[in-house]
Amino acid sequence: MTGMQDMTGGRELVMVSNRLPVDRVVDEAGNTSWRTSPGGLVTAVEPIVQSLGCVWVGWAGSAGERLDPFDIDTMHLVPVELSEEDIELYYEGFSNGTLWPLYHDVIAQPEYHREWWDRYRKVNRRFAEHVAEVASEGAIVWVHDYQLQLVPAMLRELRPDLTIAFFLHIPFPPSRLFAQLPWRRKIVEGLLGADVIGFQQTTDAVAFRLTVERYTRAPALGNTIMIPETADAPSRTVLAQEFPISIDAESFAATARRPEIIERARRIREDLGDPRTVMLGVDRLDYTKGIRHRLKAFDELLADGEIDPTDTVFVQVASPSRERVDAYRQLRDEVEGTVGRVNGAHGTIGRAPLVYLHRGFSRDEMVALYLAADVLLVTPLRDGMNLVAKEYAVCRADDRGVLVLSEFAGAADELRDALLVNPHDIEGLKAAIVRAAHMPEEEQRRRMRRLRRAVYDNDVAHWAAGYLGAVQAAAEAKQAEPGGLVTEPVQVMTSFVPRSIEDRVRRLAALPSLLIATDFDGTVAPIVSRPQDARILSRAQRALDVLQESGGVRVALLTGRSLSGLAETGVRSEGWVVSGSHGSELVGLDAAEAGQAPVDGPLTDAEQQALARVTRRFERIFGSEPGVRLEIKPFGLAMHTREVPDPEQAEELLAAAVVLGEAEGMHVREGKMVREFSVRSSDKGTVLQRIRAALPAGPVLFLGDDVTDEDVFRVLGPDDVGIKVGPGETRAGERVPDPHTAAAVLALLAELRTGIVIGSSAPS
Numbered sequence: 193m194t195g196m197q198d199m200t201g202g203r204e205l206v207m208v209s210n211r212l213p214v215d216r217v218v219d220e221a222g223n224t225s226w227r228t229s230p231g232g233l234v235t236a237v238e239p240i241v242q243s244l245g246c247v248w249v250g251w252a253g254s255a256g257e258r259l260d261p262f263d264i265d266t267m268h269l270v271p272v273e274l275s276e277e278d279i280e281l282y283y284e285g286f287s288n289g290t291l292w293p294l295y296h297d298v299i300a301q302p303e304y305h306r307e308w309w310d311r312y313r314k315v316n317r318r319f320a321e322h323v324a325e326v327a328s329e330g331a332i333v334w335v336h337d338y339q340l341q342l343v344p345a346m347l348r349e350l351r352p353d354l355t356i357a358f359f360l361h362i363p364f365p366p367s368r369l370f371a372q373l374p375w376r377r378k379i380v381e382g383l384l385g386a387d388v389i390g391f392q393q394t395t396d397a398v399a400f401r402l403t404v405e406r407y408t409r410a411p412a413l414g415n416t417i418m419i420p421e422t423a424d425a426p427s428r429t430v431l432a433q434e435f436p437i438s439i440d441a442e443s444f445a446a447t448a449r450r451p452e453i454i455e456r457a458r459r460i461r462e463d464l465g466d467p468r469t470v471m472l473g474v475d476r477l478d479y480t481k482g483i484r485h486r487l488k489a490f491d492e493l494l495a496d497g498e499i500d501p502t503d504t505v506f507v508q509v510a511s512p513s514r515e516r517v518d519a520y521r522q523l524r525d526e527v528e529g530t531v532g533r534v535n536g537a538h539g540t541i542g543r544a545p546l547v548y549l550h551r552g553f554s555r556d557e558m559v560a561l562y563l564a565a566d567v568l569l570v571t572p573l574r575d576g577m578n579l580v581a582k583e584y585a586v587c588r589a590d591d592r593g594v595l596v597l598s599e600f601a602g603a604a605d606e607l608r609d610a611l612l613v614n615p616h617d618i619e620g621l622k623a624a625i626v627r628a629a630h631m632p633e634e635e636q637r638r639r640m641r642r643l644r645r646a647v648y649d650n651d652v653a654h655w656a657a658g659y660l661g662a663v664q665a666a667a668e669a670k671q672a673e674p675g676g677l678v679t680e681p682v683q684v685m686t687s688f689v690p691r692s693i694e695d696r697v698r699r700l701a702a703l704p705s706l707l708i709a710t711d712f713d714g715t716v717a718p719i720v721s722r723p724q725d726a727r728i729l730s731r732a733q734r735a736l737d738v739l740q741e742s743g744g745v746r747v748a749l750l751t752g753r754s755l756s757g758l759a760e761t762g763v764r765s766e767g768w769v770v771s772g773s774h775g776s777e778l779v780g781l782d783a784a785e786a787g788q789a790p791v792d793g794p795l796t797d798a799e800q801q802a803l804a805r806v807t808r809r810f811e812r813i814f815g816s817e818p819g820v821r822l823e824i825k826p827f828g829l830a831m832h833t834r835e836v837p838d839p840e841q842a843e844e845l846l847a848a849a850v851v852l853g854e855a856e857g858m859h860v861r862e863g864k865m866v867r868e869f870s871v872r873s874s875d876k877g878t879v880l881q882r883i884r885a886a887l888p889a890g891p892v893l894f895l896g897d898d899v900t901d902e903d904v905f906r907v908l909g910p911d912d913v914g915i916k917v918g919p920g921e922t923r924a925g926e927r928v929p930d931p932h933t934a935a936a937v938l939a940l941l942a943e944l945r946t947g948i949v950i951g952s953s954a955p956s
């Protein structure tokens with residue numbers, strides 16, 4: 193991998209994970225050496241480490257052993273000692289008996305034991321202390337995964353000079369499940385010690401930000417969490433965002449091209465008896481991977497006669513995992529029992545329909561297996577990402593093979609051209625397996641090409657650039673402020689446009705006429721505490737400008753702000769259609785168009801009087817409340833409580849205002865920390881329909897973040913694309929996490945339509 197050298201800006205990189213990325217091998221003569229160990233974490237970060245070099249702190253794999261630091265290739269390995277009891281309580285107990293099942297949708301019942309938690313804390317502290325000792329001044333420390341969630345805060349306390357990044361390789365649970373954890377607040381606080389927290393999927397990052405707001409009250413502005421000042425620490429920000437992990441696509445593809453690997457794949461098929469169909473499963477033997485469901489489906493297909501055991505072989509590779517944890521021992525017994533039963537019932541002499549391999553293989557052998565497989569079954573009940581699916585896709589440069597993929601794997605977000613299945617639905621799973629086994633070559637080719645493209649588009653270099661880019665930005669911000677005070681949210685270099693949106697945007701880009709409409713605050717302009725300080729992201733401004741200039745596109749801005757309030761932000765809207773005050777104001781249509789879209793006339797006398805009376809009453813009742821801001825608008829007024837110090841009081845004030853407004857016969861509209869009162873009932877949905885009627889027919893792309901934008905999502909048709917920005921319930925079909933990603937969507941559309949590339953640091 194090239195171009196990685198600059199990713200840390202010359203700072204030392206310190207990796208921290210439960211296990212060091214190596215296994216000890218003892219040869220026949222009793223000599224010890226180390227080799228890199230299989231597993232998702234290593235596969236993903238190995239190429240980064242190889243090109244950057246690093247210090248790596250972690251456990252070497254055997255209990256009670258004290259080892260001196262040692263070097264392998266570009267890595268300086270620093271072993272952390274774990275006793276037999278540590279392994280039992282911290283690793284097998286809290287990590288794998290509590291957190292793992294809880295974070296994987298409670299597929300197995302999590303257990304909560306105070307003794308486990310105590311040891312988890314102690315071991316996390318030991319890791320933090322080791323890192324604090326070895327990290328050089330100003331280093332970047334990258335902490336991995338659920339076993340070490342307390343390390344970021346512990347480390348920050350010990351070494352405030354470090355830039356701390358955390359990456360969660362497994363899902364983050366929805367708030368209502370996380371709530372079960374007796375030590376939930378401590379875990380959240382532990383993680384918030386980091387400057388950047390990376391997740392696999394948007395849903396994970398959103399769940400985490402909601403959990404943070406719930407347990408710490410630190411607000412999230414888009415993907416940036418604002419940690420308020422305390423007695424001993426200044427305010428700072430934490431970036432919590434998805435960075436879907438990937439693989440070194442080209443290195444897998446290169447292995448798959450080697451003639452001896454292709455020959456090995458041929459031999460594997462031959463050894464299996466040259467069946468018509470080879471199916472493959474590759475997993476750690478873990479109950480989250482859905483192996484039981486998969487075997488059940490295969491067994492039933494054999495029993496139903498839908499799969500012929502004389503021409504189909506299913507190879508299940510299951511690497512040994514956590515063998516001392518009860519649930520894993522039980523799973524192994526069950527799987528091995530099923531394999532025996534299925535082969536007993538359906539096998540013949542010299543031919544077993546199920547081949548079960550319970551061990552690790554070299555990378556070469558894995559790739560040969562991928563090449564030998566007509567169908568790969570990746571059907572976890574829940575999985576952070578699943579790299580096996582990505583590896584298969586890039587190895588199949590011959591455009592053959594079918595990927596059956598669970599919708600509950602993070603990879604399903606990107607690999608839309610797989611046969612997606614719900615693994616709990618055994619009938620659906622069976623249907624997908626049969627369909628895969630009989631998929632015409634042309635369809636295989638089409639799907640496999642797109643799958644490969646998806647992995648290459650976000651391969652590990654892209655992932656690392658996004659993640660380490662954000663970490664480096666945090667490190668630079670820290671350096672700029674020696675006291676550590678960071679008040680501006682960190683700008684992320686790469687915002688990921690979700691795959692489903694990319695597909696829809698691609699389709700829109702090709703159409704002759706298009707209306708691109710967007711809300712302003714919280715959508716293309718990050719929320720700030722004083723409305724007059726809000727600014728459109730330069731990338732969004734530039735993308736909208738480029739789109740407006742490209743033929744057939746009209747840009748419309750639909751905001752709740754009054755037009756004069758919008759002007760304060762300096763947004764350049766020449767040539768755009770702009771609607772203010774939730775549709776009550778409308779400018780930018782030419783005379784002929786405006787004829788098709790009549791705007792409301794000026795206020796009648798009665799309306800003016802009503803408005804004046806309400807305004808007086810609001811000023812009298814709420815005008816002197818600290819933090820309350822009343823904004824007078826052409827057709828009504830808005831009450832903002834963003835600066836009210838106590839959130840509960842803010843809620844009460846808003847509720848009181850609504851009662852008063854309704855009593856005065858005003859139309860009330862709810863927004864985030866704002867209530868709008870208007871003498872006219874207009875909404876953004878109605879105004880969008882008006883604008884639409886005035887322009888040539890064509891689909892609409894609309895982006896919005898607030899409750900009032902739901903009025904627009906409600907009136908969109910099947911050919912339109914609605915994108916909700918940020919968390920919260922919505923009727924929109926798509927979602928992006930924050931304004932930066934919204935800007936990335938607009939930039940993508942601009943690029944597809946005009947070929948002009950608008951980077952994330954677009955000049956304004």
Ligand code: ADQ
Pocket residue numbers: 230231232233235236361362437474475476509510511551552553554555558575576577578579580583
């Ligand atoms: P894992 O649960 O380990 O990782 P996965 O993403 O599938 O799952 O990674 C497995 C890796 O191990 C692949 O690179 C695969 O080739 C390799 N592997 C598996 N079995 C093997 C065997 N028998 N011999 C040799 N190699 C084998 C966790 C999360 C995932 C997340 C990764 C990375 O659970 O959801 O994708 O981390 O973040």
